[in-house]
Amino acid sequence: xxxxFETVVEQYGATVLRVCRAVLGLHDADDAWSETFLAAxxxxxxxxxxxxxxxxxxxxxxxxxxxxxRAARRNPIPAEELPEAPTExxxxxxxxxPVWEHVGRLPDRQRSAITLRYLGGMSYAxxxxxxxxxxxxxxxxxxxxxxxxxxTYPGAAAKGAQ
Amino acid sequence: xxxxxxxxVAAVSAPITAEQLARLHRxxxxxxxxxxxxxxxxxxxxxPVGELLLAATPAGLVRVAxxxxxxxxxxxxxxxxxxxxxLRAPSRLDAVARELDxxxxxxxxxxxxxxxxxxxRGFRRLVQEHLPEIGYGQTRSYREMAELVGNPKAVRAVGxxxxxxxxxxxxxxxxxxxxxxSLGGYIGGLEAKTALLHLEAAA
Numbered sequence: 001x002x003x004x005f006e007t008v009v010e011q012y013g014a015t016v017l018r019v020c021r022a023v024l025g026l027h028d029a030d031d032a033w034s035e036t037f038l039a040a041x042x043x044x045x046x047x048x049x050x051x052x053x054x055x056x057x058x059x060x061x062x063x064x065x066x067x068x069x070r071a072a073r074r075n076p077i078p079a080e081e082l083p084e085a086p087t088e089x090x091x092x093x094x095x096x097x098p099v100w101e102h103v104g105r106l107p108d109r110q111r112s113a114i115t116l117r118y119l120g121g122m123s124y125a126x127x128x129x130x131x132x133x134x135x136x137x138x139x140x141x142x143x144x145x146x147x148x149x150x151x152t153y154p155g156a157a158a159k160g161a162q
Numbered sequence: 163x164x165x166x167x168x169x170x171v172a173a174v175s176a177p178i179t180a181e182q183l184a185r186l187h188r189x190x191x192x193x194x195x196x197x198x199x200x201x202x203x204x205x206x207x208x209x210p211v212g213e214l215l216l217a218a219t220p221a222g223l224v225r226v227a228x229x230x231x232x233x234x235x236x237x238x239x240x241x242x243x244x245x246x247x248x249l250r251a252p253s254r255l256d257a258v259a260r261e262l263d264x265x266x267x268x269x270x271x272x273x274x275x276x277x278x279x280x281x282x283r284g285f286r287r288l289v290q291e292h293l294p295e296i297g298y299g300q301t302r303s304y305r306e307m308a309e310l311v312g313n314p315k316a317v318r319a320v321g322x323x324x325x326x327x328x329x330x331x332x333x334x335x336x337x338x339x340x341x342x343x344s345l346g347g348y349i350g351g352l353e354a355k356t357a358l359l360h361l362e363a364a365a
Contacts, residue, residue, distance in 0.1 A: 004241045004248040006204075009187060014178045017186070026176055030186060037190050041199045041247055 002049045005041055012054055013037075016061045022119040023065035028072065032065040039064065062121040069126075102153040103145070109133075110145030117142050191251040201245035203254035206233065210266050210361070211354040214331070216255045219244065222276030223258050226329050228350035243281065262331065268361065271298035273332045281328040285316065289323035296337040299362040303341040325349060331358065 003011075013033075020032035039060055047056065103111050109131065116127045117138075127138040194200040202224070204217040215227040215236055224244065227236040241248055252259075257275050264270035272294070282290055292311050296302050302310070307320045324335040330349050336358040340346045348355035 001238055002241060002246045004237050005246055006237075006249050009190065009249070013183050013186065017178055017183070021176065030189075033186050034189055034193060038193050038197060038199065041190075041194055042197075044246055 002047075003053075005044055008040070008044070008053055008057075009037060012057050015054065016057055019058055019061040019119055019121075020065045022115050023062065023122065024069055028068055029065070032061065032068050035064045035068075036061040058121070066122065066126065099149070099153055102149055105152070106145050106148055109137075109141040110148065113138050113141035114145040114149070187250075191249055191253065194247075194249060195251070195254065199247055200249055200251065200254070201247040202240055203249060203251035204237065204240075205250060205252035205255045205259065207259050207262060209262065211331070211350060211357050214262070216258050216262075217248075218255055218258070219278045219280070221280070222278040223255075223329060223332060224278040224281060226331055228330065228354060230351050231349065258332075265331070266361065268364070275332075277329060277332070279328070282323075282326065285311075285313070285319055286323040286326055289320055290327055290329070290333055290335075293324075293327070293333050293335055293338070296334055298334075301337045301339050301359070304338055304346065305341050307338055321346065334358075337362075 016036050017029060017033050020029035020036065023029075024032055036057065040057055047053070103114055105111075106114065112131045113127055116122045116131070117124070124135040124138040124142070127142075128135045131138065191200070191203070195203070198220070200220075202217055202219055204215060204225075206213050206215050208214075212229045213233075214229075215225065215231075215233040216223065217225040217227075217237075217240055225236065225240060227233060237248060258273075261270055261273050261275060265273070279287055279290060288311050289307060292307070295310070304317050304320045304324070305314070307324075308314050308316045311320070313319075320338070324338050325347055327333055327335040327349065330336065336348060336355045338346065345352050345355055
């Protein structure tokens with residue numbers, strides 16, 4: 001049986017807020033949160049009961065947050081399709097995962113790249129537009145960050161094994 | 163960082179307080195209602211007959227439930243029968259809560275809020291529509307109710323209609339008793355039925 005939408009908000013409200021904050025920072029995250037749950041509420045009756053609600057919400061949240069981010073910038077980010085959620089850190093948007101503590105200890109560029117990539121679901125071009133530098137630099141920072149993580153956090157190594 | 167305002171990790175690791183989430187929730191309640199997405203709003207209120215669940219559609223109050231009915235179960239059933247677009251939105255039930263408060267303190271004898279009887283059909287609904295005709299402090303027998311709706315033989319069906327009243331207290335099925343004056347059944351338990359009858363007798 002499908003839970004009430006209230007249950008959905010209770011269960012995933014914090015996760016969605018973290019995703020929005022990852023993409024937009026603290027200031028604009030609230031708007032993205034509101035738009036995410038409004039859009040989700042619109043589509044909720046048609047969502048199959050078997051759907052992964054968290055993944056569905058995180059996808060909407062990323063889209064809304066990136067939209068707001070694009071609208072706020074003078075130079076729009078190249079309109080590139082969002083990548084499918086990478087899985088190397090476990091479920092994307094899973095902010096209660098202890099891995100984020102380790103991410104927090106990475107050097108600035110690496111932790112930003114990883115957070116925006118894996119929690120925000122952004123492309124490297126979008127990450128570059130947020131943190132500066134080129135898309136290639138963002139890709140390298142993300143790869144270096146992952147390498148560091150695998151050294152310091154065994155859980156990430158196991159999940160990231162290919 | 164080139165853009166310190168976008169320090170993603172700082173933003174991600176900033177604490178999320180219950181108060182922030184409550185504020186966002188209130189905003190969602192308002193936005194959802196404005197976009198006509200809030201199919202069901204609910205809240206719970208304390209009362210002398212225990213905690214009551216109040217649920218409303220845009221058309222009006224659709225469900226009042228006693229704690230013994232299990233509020234979670236009632237909400238799950240509403241999600242299935244009406245819509246899963248349900249939010250706890252107390253402000254949308256302010257008028258009902260206020261009238262109930264006045265009723266339980268003996269200052270109100272009837273309810274003015276719009277009602278949505280869409281959970282009931284056919285004969286049950288007919289009976290429930292007529293229940294408010296039993297005045298405050300009065301009682302009727304199941305047989306008299308059956309006569310009132312023009313079907314004197316349907317005594318058992320009247321009993322069922324009272325037992326399945328989706329709006330107890332507000333639609334006064336507690337004022338219907340057995341012909342011998344004994345209580346009959348009640349969705350909120352006999353203790354609640356007695357309490358309501360005493361309240362109305364005392365006022």
